[in-house]
Amino acid sequence: MNKFIRVNMTTMQVTTEAVPEKYIGLGGRALTSNFVNDEVKPTCHALGKNNKIIFAPGLLSGTTAPNSGRLSVGSKSPLTGTIKECNTGGLFSQKMAKMGIKALVIEGMPADDKFYIIKLDVNGVTIEESPSEILGGCGNYETIQILNEKYGSKVGMAITGPAGEYGLPSANISFKDPESNIRSAGRGGLGAVLGSKKVKAVIIDDTGAQPVPLVDPDKFRAASRVFAKALLDHPVAGQGLAAYGTDVLVNILNEAGGLPTNNFTEGRIDYNDLISGETMNATITERGGEGKVSHGCHPGCVIRCSQWYPDKKGKYITSGFEYETVWALGADAGIRDLDLIAYMDRAMDDVGVDSIEVSVAIATAMAGGLIPFGDGERALELIKEIAQPTPLARIIAGGCSIVGKLCGMFRVPVVKDQAIPAYDPRAVKGIGLTYATTTMGADHTAGYCISGNILKIGADLDPLKKDGQIEYARAMQIGTAAIDSTGMCLFVYFGIGDNPDGYQALIDMINAQYGLSLTATDVDKLGESVLKVERAFNKNAGFTNAHDRLPEFMEYEPVPPHNVVWDFTPEEIDEVYNF
Amino acid sequence: MTEKNKNTIEIRGFLQLDAFIKKNFGCMPLILELDKPISGIDLAKQLNISLDDVEVIFINGFVHDRGDLIHPGDRMAFLPPGCPGPYRIALGFYGKNQDNEANFKIKRDKDEE
Numbered sequence: 300m301n302k303f304i305r306v307n308m309t310t311m312q313v314t315t316e317a318v319p320e321k322y323i324g325l326g327g328r329a330l331t332s333n334f335v336n337d338e339v340k341p342t343c344h345a346l347g348k349n350n351k352i353i354f355a356p357g358l359l360s361g362t363t364a365p366n367s368g369r370l371s372v373g374s375k376s377p378l379t380g381t382i383k384e385c386n387t388g389g390l391f392s393q394k395m396a397k398m399g400i401k402a403l404v405i406e407g408m409p410a411d412d413k414f415y416i417i418k419l420d421v422n423g424v425t426i427e428e429s430p431s432e433i434l435g436g437c438g439n440y441e442t443i444q445i446l447n448e449k450y451g452s453k454v455g456m457a458i459t460g461p462a463g464e465y466g467l468p469s470a471n472i473s474f475k476d477p478e479s480n481i482r483s484a485g486r487g488g489l490g491a492v493l494g495s496k497k498v499k500a501v502i503i504d505d506t507g508a509q510p511v512p513l514v515d516p517d518k519f520r521a522a523s524r525v526f527a528k529a530l531l532d533h534p535v536a537g538q539g540l541a542a543y544g545t546d547v548l549v550n551i552l553n554e555a556g557g558l559p560t561n562n563f564t565e566g567r568i569d570y571n572d573l574i575s576g577e578t579m580n581a582t583i584t585e586r587g588g589e590g591k592v593s594h595g596c597h598p599g600c601v602i603r604c605s606q607w608y609p610d611k612k613g614k615y616i617t618s619g620f621e622y623e624t625v626w627a628l629g630a631d632a633g634i635r636d637l638d639l640i641a642y643m644d645r646a647m648d649d650v651g652v653d654s655i656e657v658s659v660a661i662a663t664a665m666a667g668g669l670i671p672f673g674d675g676e677r678a679l680e681l682i683k684e685i686a687q688p689t690p691l692a693r694i695i696a697g698g699c700s701i702v703g704k705l706c707g708m709f710r711v712p713v714v715k716d717q718a719i720p721a722y723d724p725r726a727v728k729g730i731g732l733t734y735a736t737t738t739m740g741a742d743h744t745a746g747y748c749i750s751g752n753i754l755k756i757g758a759d760l761d762p763l764k765k766d767g768q769i770e771y772a773r774a775m776q777i778g779t780a781a782i783d784s785t786g787m788c789l790f791v792y793f794g795i796g797d798n799p800d801g802y803q804a805l806i807d808m809i810n811a812q813y814g815l816s817l818t819a820t821d822v823d824k825l826g827e828s829v830l831k832v833e834r835a836f837n838k839n840a841g842f843t844n845a846h847d848r849l850p851e852f853m854e855y856e857p858v859p860p861h862n863v864v865w866d867f868t869p870e871e872i873d874e875v876y877n878f
Numbered sequence: 879m880t881e882k883n884k885n886t887i888e889i890r891g892f893l894q895l896d897a898f899i900k901k902n903f904g905c906m907p908l909i910l911e912l913d914k915p916i917s918g919i920d921l922a923k924q925l926n927i928s929l930d931d932v933e934v935i936f937i938n939g940f941v942h943d944r945g946d947l948i949h950p951g952d953r954m955a956f957l958p959p960g961c962p963g964p965y966r967i968a969l970g971f972y973g974k975n976q977d978n979e980a981n982f983k984i985k986r987d988k989d990e991e
Contacts, residue, residue, distance in 0.1 A: 534958075534960045535960055539893060539960025539961060542893070542894075548961070550890070551969070552965075554892075554939060555936065556939040557969075572906060577896035577897065729967070746964060761970050
């Protein structure tokens with residue numbers, strides 16, 4: 300990958316440069332975060348002309364490495380005010396890599412109010428006015444069909460949905476998946492940033508592109524086989540996720556007493572069977588039709604944690620129906636109907652919002668009296684109204700923090716104004732430390748991968764006690780930052796985290812592709828460096844350790860059934876980033 | 879548990895054991911009378927649950943080794959291998975699974991079968 304493309308939306312000029320030397324060895328999150336720290340004014344308004352947005356495939360994207368099709372998108376977040384990297388499946392990353400594009404940067408903003416489409420193909424980059432029929436509330440599903448007809452069904456797409464057009468803080472960037480359904484770079488409002496640049500869509504057509512070059516193809520293939528076997532042999536990656544999806548966590552977190560319920564006032568529900576992954580699996584199987592219990596979000600995915608959830612007649616409703624969405628609407632907002640939650644998931648994809656942020660905002664709005672508690676029909680209407688948007692829909696799409704303030708509430712589950720997902724920090728303390736300290740605002744995927752010697756620590760971890768949790772949260776964030784830089788799905792770590800052969804195979808693939816000799820220690824160092832760069836940006840944007848705190852109510856409201864509170868001191872929390 | 883059911887236990891199964899219990903016992907949770915403590919391993923055998931399908935057990939919301947004792951009045955659940963995410967460590971599975979060759983994997987123990 301040797302092209303570094305910049306699209307200036309102020310001048311409508313495109314420049315294609317060689318990759319700057321300092322970015323040559325970086326990919327994915329390592330590249331996006333270094334770039335944002337280098338070029339974005341930390342104190343800028345996220346929706347103003349000084350913010351930039353960058354798309355970058357990972358180091359292994361575009362190769363035949365299993366699960367290597369993730370794309371990182373980086374910018375300053377309009378939701379949190381921090382640096383943001385969010386990543387997604389779909390087709391975009393692999394096409395960028397095959398076309399040799401290391402990064403696509405979009406900067407500036409047009410003087411007029413027109414929306415544009417940026418198209419990348421092997422002949423270069425063009426900018427054209429967006430078709431009017433996909434603007435002003437057109438849903439993403441319809442937009443994809445219109446753009447498929449215009450550009451061909453095999454192109455990749457990144458889309459600013461209606462919420463992004465309106466600049467709403469929960470707006471995501473929607474990506475077309477292999478079946479023209481939707482994947483999302485979900486968190487932090489980057490859809491609003493893309494919308495502020497007046498970019499309705501980025502189209503990528505890799506027709507005529509050559510395969511990604513490999514310095515040592517034989518070594519790469521050998522490592523790739525070991526890596527794929529490690530994934531498929533593992534009961535988590537090879538069986539659990541493929542059968543039940545991430546929603547398998549409903550029953551597990553519920554049993555552990557860590558399923559945030561009724562706006563974070565309880566840790567367990569008694570109707571978990573209505574919304575569990577096991578029930579999702581049984582429902583899809585029973586309904587048949589277009590339903591699939593297992594589905595890959597990008598070509599080359601072997602874990603296949605996604606699914607197609609059908610209606611009672613077997614017609615597709617939604618895919619990528621994740622635990623965090625089901626949890627927020629099912630447990631936190633008390634909506635006891637998996638079909639209704641599926642329609643809400645689809646509606647959120649259609650208007651282009653982060654399904655965690657908006658679902659938690661809905662639960663908060665219910666606790667604040669804006670919507671009757673558990674009223675899924677009204678919540679679904681409000682999500683659809685984001686396409687207009689009505690005033691209340693605009694408030695909901697403003698995110699959980701805004702809803703909490705407008706309702707005069709203190710029980711508002713956010714860190715750095717981003718909604719806390721799916722795992723109650725009081726009952727699962729290690730994840731709480733990650734929520735508090737991650738550079739991204741509360742984000743469970745910021746602490747997903749185990750690095751270094753965490754397995755030794757893990758042997759003694761008790762979710763309700765503090766012992767070992769600081770080291771756990773630190774190691775998980777470092778490991779995650781490294782994996783996010785490879786283009787790998789984070790879920791690969793389930794299969795290689797305890798398997799030295801599998802982990803080495805991942806490093807061997809990178810070495811074989813680029814002719815390097817990286818070690819596991821080097822990969823850990825990469826993760827550390829990414830976090831330090833992100834931390835530096837946030838500091839320059841005005842963030843201090845005082846922002847690395849959970850909502851105060853968690854310190855004095857015990858969460859049943861274990862009746863525990865959040866009891867880390869500020870000094871202990873600050874130790875997480877002492878490396 | 880309430881006073882009237884202190885001589886019973888509540889049993890749940892997750893992942894494939896959800897369908898297994900519903901199919902074989904017709905309900906979830908399964909309520910079983912128990913007059914003395916029983917280990918998770920013995921309870922699994924009593925219910926014809928394969929030990930390959932039990933990585934850890936929950937007792938009253940806490941993760942336990944599958945050999946730990948369940949007492950009358952307890953709420954318990956069988957968890958097969960397959961829980962995703964860092965939660966295997968965060969929830970303490972790893973610490974309760976030390977007898978296995980690899981802590982993220984279930985080692986078939988022929989002596990237990």
